[in-house]
Amino acid sequence: MFITETQIRVRYAETDQMNVVYYGNYAQYFEVARAESIRKLGFTYREMEALGVIMPVVEMQTKFLRPAHYDDLLNIKTILRELPVNYRISFDHEVYNQEKRLLTTGKVILYFVKMGTFEKSEMPGALRSVLTPYFQ
Amino acid sequence: MFITETQIRVRYAETDQMNVVYYGNYAQYFEVARAESIRKLGFTYREMEALGVIMPVVEMQTKFLRPAHYDDLLNIKTILRELPVNYRISFDHEVYNQEKRLLTTGKVILYFVKMGTFEKSEMPGALRSVLTPYFQ
Amino acid sequence: MFITETQIRVRYAETDQMNVVYYGNYAQYFEVARAESIRKLGFTYREMEALGVIMPVVEMQTKFLRPAHYDDLLNIKTILRELPVNYRISFDHEVYNQEKRLLTTGKVILYFVKMGTFEKSEMPGALRSVLTPYFQ
Amino acid sequence: MFITETQIRVRYAETDQMNVVYYGNYAQYFEVARAESIRKLGFTYREMEALGVIMPVVEMQTKFLRPAHYDDLLNIKTILRELPVNYRISFDHEVYNQEKRLLTTGKVILYFVKMGTFEKSEMPGALRSVLTPYFQ
Numbered sequence: 008m009f010i011t012e013t014q015i016r017v018r019y020a021e022t023d024q025m026n027v028v029y030y031g032n033y034a035q036y037f038e039v040a041r042a043e044s045i046r047k048l049g050f051t052y053r054e055m056e057a058l059g060v061i062m063p064v065v066e067m068q069t070k071f072l073r074p075a076h077y078d079d080l081l082n083i084k085t086i087l088r089e090l091p092v093n094y095r096i097s098f099d100h101e102v103y104n105q106e107k108r109l110l111t112t113g114k115v116i117l118y119f120v121k122m123g124t125f126e127k128s129e130m131p132g133a134l135r136s137v138l139t140p141y142f143q
Numbered sequence: 144m145f146i147t148e149t150q151i152r153v154r155y156a157e158t159d160q161m162n163v164v165y166y167g168n169y170a171q172y173f174e175v176a177r178a179e180s181i182r183k184l185g186f187t188y189r190e191m192e193a194l195g196v197i198m199p200v201v202e203m204q205t206k207f208l209r210p211a212h213y214d215d216l217l218n219i220k221t222i223l224r225e226l227p228v229n230y231r232i233s234f235d236h237e238v239y240n241q242e243k244r245l246l247t248t249g250k251v252i253l254y255f256v257k258m259g260t261f262e263k264s265e266m267p268g269a270l271r272s273v274l275t276p277y278f279q
Numbered sequence: 280m281f282i283t284e285t286q287i288r289v290r291y292a293e294t295d296q297m298n299v300v301y302y303g304n305y306a307q308y309f310e311v312a313r314a315e316s317i318r319k320l321g322f323t324y325r326e327m328e329a330l331g332v333i334m335p336v337v338e339m340q341t342k343f344l345r346p347a348h349y350d351d352l353l354n355i356k357t358i359l360r361e362l363p364v365n366y367r368i369s370f371d372h373e374v375y376n377q378e379k380r381l382l383t384t385g386k387v388i389l390y391f392v393k394m395g396t397f398e399k400s401e402m403p404g405a406l407r408s409v410l411t412p413y414f415q
Numbered sequence: 416m417f418i419t420e421t422q423i424r425v426r427y428a429e430t431d432q433m434n435v436v437y438y439g440n441y442a443q444y445f446e447v448a449r450a451e452s453i454r455k456l457g458f459t460y461r462e463m464e465a466l467g468v469i470m471p472v473v474e475m476q477t478k479f480l481r482p483a484h485y486d487d488l489l490n491i492k493t494i495l496r497e498l499p500v501n502y503r504i505s506f507d508h509e510v511y512n513q514e515k516r517l518l519t520t521g522k523v524i525l526y527f528v529k530m531g532t533f534e535k536s537e538m539p540g541a542l543r544s545v546l547t548p549y550f551q
Contacts, residue, residue, distance in 0.1 A: 025199060029170075030199070031167060031168070031171050031174070034165075034166055034167030061161055063161060063163070063210070064166040065206070065207050065208075066205065066206050066207065067203075067205045067207075068203070069204075070201070071199065071202065074199070074261075
């Protein structure tokens, strides 16, 4: 299992007139958390795209348990429970506020595909190498 | 069953460097489609908030089957399969492009709650009245 | 002079906890209005990009006079006062609400540049042809 | 003069199909930079709103000199050149990338107004107290 934590401060732009973070903005938080998760492996998603592999999201499930508010310092736990065996990768996310209350949970499934053709692809070898030790 | 269709033109802002609509933006499309769905009943979500009832989203599931592109004229089908029996309402969404290909599906579950306290609430009577005929 | 009008309904996502449209969202409204302005000429910005010409924004000035609110049906007037003589084009925007009150004004300056190199470019001939009659 | 610097990592959501940060997103960067600027004074914008004072933006000017890209670590310099004498405050912003190249400049003018009535208001005394030493 590979787990990382990322902090995100809620922007004013991300609130709506319900005085809470708009439900659509969590997808961005999950994206940032995934990117930071990969960065902690000594790799970046940007580099992966430079290698011609992109990761479109194919599925997302989100539960909104409690609202986040402006200026909250969110802690996003990103969990990779299984090492991908093919072109599919699944991340779990848990969003906590500064009082350590669980606000939101998310599952995001992505594919590795080739840039341009969107043809399904394997996880890049460099990423697999740095991830494998977490699953032994 | 109550079904409506809403058209949305993809904005440049909604694309990302993958040349497709960013996955996080579908939540906005679903929101617009829900609002237009309610408007077709001769009611508006804005009026409902003025009556002190708000509808936070508590759950969302999305499948991204095919990408949407800049300037696509999307058609979003919004389906209310069941008349709510309490504070919970569930909408299904299907996003099609101008070639009538299904791009994305979504299920969004919301609660009716009281503004201020977020206490669970019944669906407003006025909304129930206009919806009931579709479920008989 | 070439003037067009475009209607945009304010989305919930576009409000913030001040109960008004977040100031950063007007840039999107201006973008939509420009795109519709070009479409009314029988041309689309999408087609122009397909021809290898893109239009990055190089300057924007905005005055926020009165707030827009959720569900407002905005009318955006887009004014092209001068036919471009080189790679530079300037649009004026005026945002009105359904009570015809002026909410926001904007000036957006863009360049025509070549995709890939970002090298300055002339306005495409096809666009010039359809625009010229408005400036005679 | 009061100057602060804030780092923001570009999100994938903030790019568009031109492979650069969408021009409309700089308003959010400026907002974050202003909020961090106030925080460095030992005060938060959130607290100010809790005191019943809000700060709507009334004017913004932006020049886009060079594009920002996905995953860039931007450095945003926020400059308060003058201590407000009434309800009006003006911030200058400069956005640099990790190669210290100036990408974007912005000027944002805001008013202090009373929540609810939007009546013009003085800068809160607590904020004035902590700012004054920088202008002596």
